[in-house]
Amino acid sequence: MNQPIASIIRREFRISLRLEAACEFSAVRAATLAVRDWLAEKGLPEADLGAWELALVEAANNAVKYADASARQRPVTIEISCGEREVEARITDQTAGFDWPAAVDLPDVESESGRGLFIIKSLTDQVIYLRHPDENVMVLRRARPVSGGEMFPDVGQLQTRLAEAEAALTDMTAELASSYESLVAIFRYSSELGAHTDLKDFSRRLLKDLMPLTEADCAVLRLVSSDGKKLESLLVLPGDEKSLPPPIALADAATSAEAGAAQHRQDIWFGPEEALAEKDPLRAVMPAGNGLCHAFYVANQLVGTVTLGRLLAAKPFTAAQVNLLHTFIDFLAIQIVNARLLDERTAARVTRRELQIAADIQRSLLPSKIPVCRPFEVAAACQSALQVGGDFYDLIPAGDGALLLVIADVMGKGVPAALFAAVLRSTIRSMPQLFDQPGELLATANRTLYPDLSRVDMFITAKLAHLDPRKQVIVTASAGHCPLLVWQPGAPAAEAVGQPGFPLGIEPLTRYDQTETPLPSGAVALLYTDGLTEIRNAAGEMLGEKKLLQLLAQTAGQTSDVQGGKRFLLGKLADYCGQSPLTDDQTLILIRNNL
Amino acid sequence: MHIQNPDAQTAVVTGLVELVAANAAQVRDDIRAALPATTVRLDLDLSALTFLDSSGLGTLVSLNKTLRSRNGTVRLLQPAPNVRQVLELTRLHRVFEITP
Numbered sequence: 098m099n100q101p102i103a104s105i106i107r108r109e110f111r112i113s114l115r116l117e118a119a120c121e122f123s124a125v126r127a128a129t130l131a132v133r134d135w136l137a138e139k140g141l142p143e144a145d146l147g148a149w150e151l152a153l154v155e156a157a158n159n160a161v162k163y164a165d166a167s168a169r170q171r172p173v174t175i176e177i178s179c180g181e182r183e184v185e186a187r188i189t190d191q192t193a194g195f196d197w198p199a200a201v202d203l204p205d206v207e208s209e210s211g212r213g214l215f216i217i218k219s220l221t222d223q224v225i226y227l228r229h230p231d232e233n234v235m236v237l238r239r240a241r242p243v244s245g246g247e248m249f250p251d252v253g254q255l256q257t258r259l260a261e262a263e264a265a266l267t268d269m270t271a272e273l274a275s276s277y278e279s280l281v282a283i284f285r286y287s288s289e290l291g292a293h294t295d296l297k298d299f300s301r302r303l304l305k306d307l308m309p310l311t312e313a314d315c316a317v318l319r320l321v322s323s324d325g326k327k328l329e330s331l332l333v334l335p336g337d338e339k340s341l342p343p344p345i346a347l348a349d350a351a352t353s354a355e356a357g358a359a360q361h362r363q364d365i366w367f368g369p370e371e372a373l374a375e376k377d378p379l380r381a382v383m384p385a386g387n388g389l390c391h392a393f394y395v396a397n398q399l400v401g402t403v404t405l406g407r408l409l410a411a412k413p414f415t416a417a418q419v420n421l422l423h424t425f426i427d428f429l430a431i432q433i434v435n436a437r438l439l440d441e442r443t444a445a446r447v448t449r450r451e452l453q454i455a456a457d458i459q460r461s462l463l464p465s466k467i468p469v470c471r472p473f474e475v476a477a478a479c480q481s482a483l484q485v486g487g488d489f490y491d492l493i494p495a496g497d498g499a500l501l502l503v504i505a506d507v508m509g510k511g512v513p514a515a516l517f518a519a520v521l522r523s524t525i526r527s528m529p530q531l532f533d534q535p536g537e538l539l540a541t542a543n544r545t546l547y548p549d550l551s552r553v554d555m556f557i558t559a560k561l562a563h564l565d566p567r568k569q570v571i572v573t574a575s576a577g578h579c580p581l582l583v584w585q586p587g588a589p590a591a592e593a594v595g596q597p598g599f600p601l602g603i604e605p606l607t608r609y610d611q612t613e614t615p616l617p618s619g620a621v622a623l624l625y626t627d628g629l630t631e632i633r634n635a636a637g638e639m640l641g642e643k644k645l646l647q648l649l650a651q652t653a654g655q656t657s658d659v660q661g662g663k664r665f666l667l668g669k670l671a672d673y674c675g676q677s678p679l680t681d682d683q684t685l686i687l688i689r690n691n692l
Numbered sequence: 693m694h695i696q697n698p699d700a701q702t703a704v705v706t707g708l709v710e711l712v713a714a715n716a717a718q719v720r721d722d723i724r725a726a727l728p729a730t731t732v733r734l735d736l737d738l739s740a741l742t743f744l745d746s747s748g749l750g751t752l753v754s755l756n757k758t759l760r761s762r763n764g765t766v767r768l769l770q771p772a773p774n775v776r777q778v779l780e781l782t783r784l785h786r787v788f789e790i791t792p
Contacts, residue, residue: 122714147774154745158713203782207757209750212782216746219781 113179117172118157120164120190125157128175132186139179142242149239152220153186155213156235160190168192186237194233197226296436300332300429304403307425308334311418313405317342317382319355320401320433328355328402333382342378347399352376355402358390365390368413379404387413391422393430400430451511456481458515462489462522470500470566472692473616476663480683487514488626488682491522495532498566501525502686504578505559506626508600513553521546521557521601535561535574536611543576543601543609550602557601560624562686564616569690571616574609576601579627581612582646584653586619591646591653618692621653621662628681635675644673652687659689693719695726703727706737711748720751724758732764739770744778756787767791 114135118128133150141149153175160173174189201218204211217237218224225236304316315335319328322344330341350357352374358365367373368387373380379390388406392399403426405414414422459481467475477490487507495501505521507514524542531538538561550556560578562571573581577600580593595612616622625645632640648669652662666687693707705723727734734755738744756766767789771779779785 122712126710126712126714147777150743151745151778154712154743158745158747161713206784206787207753209754209757210746212746212749216778216781 114175114177116175118175120161120169120171120173120192122158122161125161125173125175126154128173129153129157132175132177135177136179136184141179141184145184145239145242148220149184149186152217152237152239153188155217156186156188156237159195159213159235160188160192160233163195164190164192181241183238183240188235188237189232191232194228197228296433297331299432299436301334303425303429304332304334307422308405310421311405311414312407313388313414314386314408315383315388315406317355317379317404317406318401318429319345319403321347321359321399325399328353328359331401336382340382342382345378354379354390355392355404359392359399359402362392362394364392364419366413379406382406383408389414389419389422391426393426395430395434400433403429448511455512455515458512458519459487459489462491462515462519464490464492468492468494468500470498470564472569472618472690473500473564473566474659474689474691475500475502475564475686476659477686478663478667478684480667487518488628488684489518489522490624490684490686491525492686493526493532495563496529499533500564500566501532501535502562502564502624502688503559504562504624504626504684504686505557506578506628506682506684507555507557509555513555517546517550517555517557520549521559525561533563533565533572534611535563535572536609539574539576539598539601539609540607543599543607544605546601547605551605556603558626559601562622562624564688569616569618569692570613571622571688572611572613574598574611576607576609577603579625579630580642581614582623582625582642582649583614583616584621584650586617586653591621591623591649593642593646616688616690618690619653619657620690621649622688623649623666624686624688626682626684628683629670629685631681632670632674632683634673640670640673653689657689657691659687659691662689663687693722695723697728697731700728700730702733702735703731704735704737706740708736708738708741710743711741711751712743712745713747716747716751720754723755727758732759732762734759734764734766735769736766737769738772738775741771741775744771744775746782749778749782749784752784752788765789 114132116128116131118124129150132153133146136149137146157173157175168191171191176187176189178185198214201214203215221237221239223236223238227234227236300318304318308314308316316333317330318332319330321327322329325347327344327346329344333340333342345353345356347356347359350360354365354367354373354377366387366389383404383406386406386408388404390402390404392402394400403422405422459479463479467477475492477492479488479490481488487509489505491501491503493501493503503522503525505518507517507521521542524545525538528538528541531541539559546557556577558577558579560573560575560581562573562581564571571581573595575595575598577597580595580597582591583594584591594614596610598609599607614622630640630642630645634640648666651669652666655665656662663685666685670683693705696704696706698704703726708719711719723734736752736755752766752768759766768779769791771790776785776790779788779790
């Protein structure tokens, strides 16, 4: 107090913050709040901020309290200097001021005023009140705490605050950990997007990650069926294949929360207060607690629904948990759609490749040139439909100028059918001693092929024809195959010859009858597969054997050149089909006695 | 600030946010004016009070005197730590019944 003002100001006071407030209570109160914020920026602890706020309020209020009408026109100035070890405040007013009391004590408890100076003194280390005719300055100093020097050394409160801080920290850590886990999970899922992972396994892992993060204890995942009418369950957690709930119809929105969520495109919450419908299949999985049904879409197309439930906890999901659910399920939806596209693409690629292989095999089985068998002339054709590869024909010199004609249709398609065709061809070619006994040859081939064919539930229809130029006859045997069609010169129409017989691969011991048909000069015969008679016209009518017989008669009358006849016949067949695509292979062997 | 009278003897004041020089006299007068003659217990709910200065303390002392003149009491309910510290610093915690 005895120090000259100048020395105090010059040596120790450094203005760091200067505020002017109107000389009224509310204005100086606002100024003290600004100072508090500024000191908080300087890193003062909470207890010091509270002490400074109250001390400054009391000091500034004093300035206002003693202002007369003219002094109220002049501002109160607050200057703060914040050093490393000490904070100093200077409150300057231009009022009449007051006499600093000899002792700053608390008034009587009954007193309604007189506590301000006591509070200021209690909250600061030093108070200097400098009174001047024109202005008064109150200087307040308070040391900054070096290490937790507390304003109010209340250990209990400190412990409470510490506990609060620790609890907050624990919460934040938990939240951060949860976010971190979510992020890690999401990144992991991102890395799997596009990879060909097992969908069920991926979904199970995703839901198992999601459940603890959302505090759910059960989950049901359903995917929309391929016809788009049902929701089929893919997963139930906890649980296994046996506990999968039955499919539900999408139309059953009234009795199924899952169908409802999908139909209304809105999450459906259920719990004690919004109970599931009595017939809701979810009740079997989630009889108690509460939960949430969420339907998910990709490109506006329903993909499925996921339901998370809490059997035990009463509290519903928080907004953050619902966000997490949506994020995870978005990933799942993309993965599901990716997996489906991938499957379709792979299947399409496999099929295309397989059909290519089948077609290659089939082509390799066909004879590259037609053996001579005068006076007979032979022409053959094998047109493949897109998806089929089971037809083949063979023309094998049978000794003495004779020819063995083979025509067959393996039931089935793709590589297996083509392979059996190859096996049949080799089997027949391996028995030249039987070439002139087509019935016996078929019986032997049947015994050989039966075990393999029956194992895969396949069979082959085949017809063998021994063309004998010396006798000018054709001897045929049929294993469930289309008949031989023959047109004799001068006959009014062509006719079908022979019994169909049993296909190869049906019975192990089958006898095959032989039919000998004369083929005199000018006669025409046709061996074919049912792809020929089963073609349909634009009206959807099948050609049938009768029409084919007529076509054969026309062909015979048209030309004596068997190649030309073949082209004529194929042309007629194509005319009949019109724009309709071939649904089966078309194979034929045309024979004419050109003697 | 709201003043309610749950019964003839009791008045409850809630919603005090600051009790400082700027509003201390007004709050004191408002509460006094709203007190029915029969009120012998005044509960000041301080749970919302963020700041209390010496003028505010004056209001509390004044209201306490009013009630005491009726053989009544003033209770201070749930003051925040900083408010409680001011009461303790000025030893007024010995005068009022303070309910945490």
